[in-house]
Amino acid sequence: MKQHPKIKVALADDHVLLRNGLAAVVGSFGDYAVLFQADNGKHFQQQIKEHGEPDIVLMDINMPEMDGYATSQWLKEHYPLVQVIALSMYDNENAIIKMFKAGAKGYILKDSEPPELKRALDSVREKGFYYSEMVTGRLIHTINKMDEANAPKNEVNGLNDREVEFLRHACTEMTYKEIAEKMFLSPRTIDGYRDALFEKLELKTRVGLVMYAIKNGIVNV
Numbered sequence: 001m002k003q004h005p006k007i008k009v010a011l012a013d014d015h016v017l018l019r020n021g022l023a024a025v026v027g028s029f030g031d032y033a034v035l036f037q038a039d040n041g042k043h044f045q046q047q048i049k050e051h052g053e054p055d056i057v058l059m060d061i062n063m064p065e066m067d068g069y070a071t072s073q074w075l076k077e078h079y080p081l082v083q084v085i086a087l088s089m090y091d092n093e094n095a096i097i098k099m100f101k102a103g104a105k106g107y108i109l110k111d112s113e114p115p116e117l118k119r120a121l122d123s124v125r126e127k128g129f130y131y132s133e134m135v136t137g138r139l140i141h142t143i144n145k146m147d148e149a150n151a152p153k154n155e156v157n158g159l160n161d162r163e164v165e166f167l168r169h170a171c172t173e174m175t176y177k178e179i180a181e182k183m184f185l186s187p188r189t190i191d192g193y194r195d196a197l198f199e200k201l202e203l204k205t206r207v208g209l210v211m212y213a214i215k216n217g218i219v220n221v
C-alpha cells in the first residue's frame with residue numbers, strides 16, 4: 001500500500017528547549033515531519049532556502065533579529081502557499097490580531113496540550129485555518145458553513161454601514177477610544193457597537209470580530 005508523503009512542518013522559536021519539545025511532539029503525530037528549525041526570522045530565511053518550502057510553520061511571535069510578524073509577512077510575500085500557525089505565550093489580543101493581519105492562519109498558546117496542537121495542524125492543513133476556543137460561537141458556525149452558497153454574504157448583509165466601518169477599525173491596532181475618535185463618536189457609543197456585534201454574531205472577543213471580518217471579506221489580509 002502506497003504511503004502518503006508526510007506534511008512538512010518548520011519551527012521558528014528562539015527557545016531551544018521548547019522548540020525541541022515541539023519537534024518531538026510534531027514528529028509523534030505520524031502524518032507530520034519536521035523539515036527544519038530556526039532561531040529567528042533571519043535564520044528561518046536561510047533555512048527555507050537550504051531545506052525547501054514547508055507546508056506549515058509554527059511561528060513564535062517574539063523572536064530577536066526578525067520577529068514573527070515580519071517573518072510571517074515575508075512568507076506571505078515570497079511563499080504564499082506556506083501556512084503559518086502563530087505561537088503565543090500569552091492570550092494577547094493585539095498580538096494575535098497583528099499576526100492574523102500578517103497572514104497567520106491560526107494561533108495556539110505555547111502551553112497547549114499535544115491534542116490541541118494536532119487539531120491545529122490538521123485544521124490548517126484541511127480547512128486552511130484554525131481558531132482556538134478563544135474564538136467561538138457564530139464565527140465557527142460561519143466558517144464550518146463556508147462552502148454553503150451565500151452563507152457569509154447573508155451574514156454580512158445583516159450589518160449596517162456603521163457596524164461594518166467599526167469592524168474595519170477593530171481590525172487595526174487602534175484602541176476602542178481611538179476608534180471612537182476616528183468615527184467621531186463617544187467611547188460609550190463604540191462600546192455599544194462592540195457589544196451589539198458580540199451579541200449579533202455570537203462572539204466573545206475582539207479577535208473573533210477580526211476573524212469574522214477577514215472571513216467575510218470586510219477586510220483583506
